[in-house]
Amino acid sequence: MYWQTSRFRIDLTRPCVMGILNATPDSFSDGGRHASSSAALRHGEELLRQGADILDIGGESTRPGSPAVPLEEELARVLPVVKEAVRWGVPISVDTYKPVVMEAVLELGADVINDIWALRQPGAVDTVVRHGQCGVCLMHMHRDPQTMQSTPMHGDVIGQVLSFLEQTLQCLRRHGVEKTRIVLDSGIGFGKTVEQNFTLLAQQRLLAANGYPWLAGWSRKSSLGAVTQTAVDGRMVPSVAAALLSVERGARIVRVHDVRETVAALQVWEAAQVPSAP
Numbered sequence: 001m002y003w004q005t006s007r008f009r010i011d012l013t014r015p016c017v018m019g020i021l022n023a024t025p026d027s028f029s030d031g032g033r034h035a036s037s038s039a040a041l042r043h044g045e046e047l048l049r050q051g052a053d054i055l056d057i058g059g060e061s062t063r064p065g066s067p068a069v070p071l072e073e074e075l076a077r078v079l080p081v082v083k084e085a086v087r088w089g090v091p092i093s094v095d096t097y098k099p100v101v102m103e104a105v106l107e108l109g110a111d112v113i114n115d116i117w118a119l120r121q122p123g124a125v126d127t128v129v130r131h132g133q134c135g136v137c138l139m140h141m142h143r144d145p146q147t148m149q150s151t152p153m154h155g156d157v158i159g160q161v162l163s164f165l166e167q168t169l170q171c172l173r174r175h176g177v178e179k180t181r182i183v184l185d186s187g188i189g190f191g192k193t194v195e196q197n198f199t200l201l202a203q204q205r206l207l208a209a210n211g212y213p214w215l216a217g218w219s220r221k222s223s224l225g226a227v228t229q230t231a232v233d234g235r236m237v238p239s240v241a242a243a244l245l246s247v248e249r250g251a252r253i254v255r256v257h258d259v260r261e262t263v264a265a266l267q268v269w270e271a272a273q274v275p276s277a278p
Helices: 037-049 071-088 099-108 124-130 157-174 194-202 204-208 222-228 236-248 259-271
Strands: 002-004 009-011 016-022 054-058 092-095 112-115 135-139 182-185 214-216 253-256
Touching: 016 037, 016 259, 037 054, 037 071, 054 071, 054 112, 071 092, 071 099, 092 099, 099 112, 099 124, 112 124, 124 157, 135 157, 157 182, 157 194, 157 204, 194 204, 194 222, 194 236, 204 214, 214 236, 222 236, 236 253, 236 259, 253 259
Parallel strands: 016 054, 016 253, 054 092, 092 112, 112 135, 135 182, 182 214, 214 253
Antiparallel strands: 002 009
């Protein structure tokens, strides 16, 4: 299994670690410590030293209740970081739902569009189609960041996530987007209850059975705080545990803040795998 992106064919036979690089002043996890371009780039270099396989650059916080960022502001935050990061010789993902931002970063050489709206914004599908090699990560989200946790979804979370993503997959198939370009994300914390989030973790194998690679984004999420009674800055261990369980149950990519610790945990997990019989 592999993920075809603009410049890289990423091997997913082993789990990959996607390091989170927030170029925002209001991220829930790092409080804007990397808001300037220079600070973001320094942090990106550090994530690579810690073992990240992919960097995911974002210029808009999508924590529950966060306001939308104007287009020009997101471009100002993201473009200088992407312009430098694409020179590093590693896969660069950009976390955005705005087609204008998608177009701009892909023109700079970004490899992946990581879209919490799963290409539902007008023009997003056309942008991905036009850039015929870029990778894309499609995420399930109930409602929008401003309202998703005020009115979480009800009912069968597995069925609804799979049904929602299948609609987008059908659209991309009609447009000729190859399966190898696509990764799926169940959207932990995006309009779901704590119980639903852990159901998605418990049933990760069922999600993975649809034949697409899945990304798991548990890092420092509030559901981890709910079960461990820890604040955001105390959720490193729960985050690593959730990442490891996700991989154990079929996820091929984990999107994390704590790269060094996650990489070490996965090294232990990989060492314990029993080789398949010839």
